[in-house]
Amino acid sequence: MLHTPEALRDRSWESRMSYDPWTRHEQRFPGDAAAARLEGLRSHFVERSAHYIGFPNSRLISFAELGEFLRFNINNIGDPFHPNDGINTCHFEREVVNFWSQQFHLHPASAWGYITNGSTEAIMYGIVQGRDRLENPVLLFSEESHYCLHKIAHLLRLPYRVVASHGDGSLDLASLDDAIRHLDGRPFILNLTLGTTFHGAIEPPQQVLELLESRRCRSFHVHVDAALYGPLLTWIDGAPLFDFRLPIHTLSFSGHKFLGAPIPCGVVLSHSDPVRPFDGSAEYVGSLDTTLAGSRDGLSALVLWLVIQRVGAKGLAALAEESLQLAVDFATRMERAGIGVTCHDHGCILVFRRPDEALARRWQLATRGDFAHLVTVPGVTSEMLESFLQEWIEAMAQGVPDLRPSSPGTAETTAAGGMR
Structure with a gap:
């Protein structure tokens, strides 16, 4: 019963609870002033969400049925496959890991993973595993990789x-x-990005692995950072091969990008063989701890589980197709308006010359140097994009400098160079 949306919306269980400290404390500490502040913040978020096109955060469902779970101290401490007896959602977390392991062709007998507090932790776990497997490795990553790679190299002293x-x-x-x-x-440890942060370029694992084979490389660890495009391209026929059908070692993706989780989170997947618990964890927490974070947010597991239950494989596949088609359609619309734009094949990130600052801020565009981008993930509609384009055209007609380029890609290296 608990595993159905109807059960999550059913509040009759409240009257059956024998332990309810929440009501007493809420009466003791009324929050009238807080309520007013929060309502103001909610209104602000509603307004800003209508002009949110620059970052890859989908809006799929409201997750309202999970609101009642905020009263519980849900802690998924330790390994989700070896949970303790506390209040946790590790069984839901395992369902999430198993679902995505299947999509990414990680064999069920050896599949392992956990939900992280974001993609940085997920990438770091993959690199830690590579560091522990190899002797004195060097970390390799491209200049278009997420900035967290520099942070991780510093923290791990790699x-x-x-x-x-x-x-x-x-x-x-x-x-x-x-x-x-x-x-x-x-x-060496090699990080490959499936959808680089600014351009959305795909660093092709299959071609790279062929290169490693041609050089007879044997002592390496490949981590695929599939933060945005992993849960999107897995449904797309003809997309580049990037998952465990190739001899990669670890893969991670974000929960708050294409999947629309309202809480920043990520998932890291691995073969189970190299996974080892950290010393001294079992007795204190009642679980083997193989994770980097220790205590972990159990609500994120419910969020990602609910996406699977409500949207499902067919729904995610449809949303992926729609996102890519919207990118193609709006790129064509921008070109017809005389605005140069680039978008990689199988991508939903459109890069163009940066408009005036007021427009970029109003539409919350991601900017770098003289360029900006928008992302056509679920929740970004053709109507929103048309409104943005019309405002840009009107601003240029009123004398705001025309920054339309002939090709965003040609000047990008120079524009980015001053920021690195």
């Missing part, structure tokens, strides 16, 4: 090398080949 990218954000395979050659056989 030597690293940054591989060059092309002006359109795609990986320079010749530069990667050169970096590997200069390692002289030293083990």
Whole structure:
């Protein structure tokens, strides 16, 4: 019964509870002033959400049925496959891990993973696993990778090398080949990004692995950062191969991007063989702790589980197709309006010359140097995009400087160079 949306909306269980400290404390500490502030914040969020097109955060469902679970101290401490007896949602978390393991072709007998507090933790887990598997490895990642790679290298005290990218954000395979050659056989951890942060370029795991094979590399660990495009491209016929059908080692993705979780979270997936608990964890927490975070938010597991239950594989596949088609359609619309735009194949990130500051702030565009981008994830509608375009055209007609380019990709390297 608990596993159905109807059960989640059914509040009759409240009258059957023998333990209810919440009502007493809420009466003791009324929050009239807080309620007014929160209503103002809610109204602000509603208004801003109508002009939110620059970042890859979907809006799928409201998750209202999970509101009652905020009263519980839900702690998914430790390994979700070895939970303790406390208040947790580890069984829901395992369902999430198993669902996405199946989509990414990780064999059920060896599938393992957990829900993280964001993609940075998920990527870091993959790199930690590589560090522990290899002897004195070097971390390799492209200049278009998420900035957290620099942070992770610093925290783990890993030597690293940054591989060059092309002006359109795609990986320079010749530069990667050169970096590997200069390692002289030293083990390395390689992070590949499925949808780089600004351009949405795909760093192709299959081509990279073919390169590693041609160089007879044997001591390496490949982590795929599929933060945005992993849960999107897995449904798309003809998309580049990126999952465990290839000999990758770990893969991670975000829960708050394409999947629309209102709480920042991520998922990391791995083969179970190299997973080891940290020393001394079992007795105190009542669980083996194989995770980086220790105490973990159990509500995120319910959120990602509810997406699977409510939207499901067919719904996610339909949303993925719609997102990519909207990107194609709006890119065509911008070109017809005389505004140059680039968008990678199988992508939903449109890059163009940065409009005036007021317009960029109003529509919450992601900006870098002279360029900006928008993202056509679920919740961003064709009507919103048309409103944005009309406001831009009107601003230019009123004398705001015309920043329309001939090609956003050609000047990107220079624009980004001053910010690194």
